[in-house]
Amino acid sequence: MRASRAIQLAFVAVLFALWWQATHGWHVSALLLPTPLAVLLRARVLISSGEVWTPLAATAIEVAGAFSLSAVIGLALGVFIARAGLRIRVAEPLLTALNAIPAILFFPLFTLVFGLGAGSKIALGATIGVFPIALNTISGLSNVERPLITAAISMGASRMALLRHVLLPAAAPSVLAGLRIGLTLSFLAVLGGETIASFDGLGHQIADAADNMEAATMYAYILVVVLVAAVLNQALARLDGFGQRR
């Protein structure tokens, strides 16, 4: 465990070393790739001046909105579909097919309907996040070991008791994995939407900085996104660990 962590840290260190080498040794243009130090200094200014908080908050609200919507709709849809074999046979291939359509294609439509603000990002994030959550919920609920269900029914379990004490706990690892994928995809979709058309958010700042040829600012915001992703990933790993507890 410690060895693997050391290798991971070494990998990050190598990336930084290559970056440093590219800017100092190979003289890559600072317009394309500023030095690591310039980027870190810019990031420090963004944070200490408080400039970063407005876009960060905007993105956080959009991701939270998109993920909550996809979780609520995805779970409800999943539970509803998994209750009957016929619904599973009809809906699962349908959902899988819909999921294969790149939802980003609908982003221009979302901006028309919901405007350039948070609404269109939330709609895009929710649209993309809902599928893995619904599909994983269906698969979790329909793969519960049959003997557990038979035993519960033989002991007199009602439909609600069966759902609460057998089906949902049995499906929990799969559902949590779905939520994890859903959150990651919502996050990606929101940021993608922001870079395409927006007023605010981390993605907006990145696109803006690129437009203005402020490479250091752009990379500083990318660094912020990487940090947010790392924090999110840690939180999700914890969630997964909870699901796997047996």
Place this chain on the structure above:
Amino acid sequence: MTDIAIQITEAAHRFGGVAALAPTSLSVRRGELLCLIGPSGCGKSTLLNIMGGLLVPESGRAEIFGEAITGPRPDRIAFVFQESTLMPWNTIIENIELGLIFQGAAKAGRRERAAEALAAVGLSEFANHYPSQLSGGMRQRAALARVLCLDTDIILMDEPFGALDEQTRMVLGEDLSVLLSRTGKTIVFVTHSLGEAVFLADRVAVFSARPGTIKTIVEVGAAHPRTPEFVTSAEFAALRNRLYTELHEEIRRTMGPELRLAAASADGGRVAG
């Protein structure tokens, strides 16, 4: 009040057009332990599920204490299955309590009843373990505790020790005999093991090959609880032999004709070794 706990009349069933159980009639007496034994796929489990209301037969009737069975009766019938049916995400004590929750028992005293049942099977110190932390034998013992806790008149056991090794099986069989001789419950027990059948049963119903029906019923006279000495007695051996003879031809019938030595020796004469 009648002395018959379970009455099966001409029950028959098919799965997807394949006959699983030929018309079968059987009376299970109140308080007896009846073993069902027979070749694989002969319909023993089908009959057990019909008795428990988990399966409604295509034809024929099933009654308990004179009442027709049309679905599960958690107030009167409890099951033990071959697979572990303990919920893996609940501790042992939670699992036993869950049975009471499903059955609809009042909240007050549930935990105490569960703890008592666990003590009866000698698993008190494992109350807060998860099923995956227990051996297969201990898991089935916990399943037994759950069934005792449900306190039904009838217990239906579908090869409960089928996935366990011979030694564990023997010990659990002895425990079962002790536990159940006190309770006066009616038990139907499906098994593949001749020794287990003779050791546990008051009567052994032998099935014919598929589509199965009951071919004969063998009485075992010995009193409960049965001891390891019974296993080594001449009576035990005689009964076991009788069951073996009854079963052998049925099993042959499902497996095809006996191999001939001549056919086997074609393979390089290794048969001699």
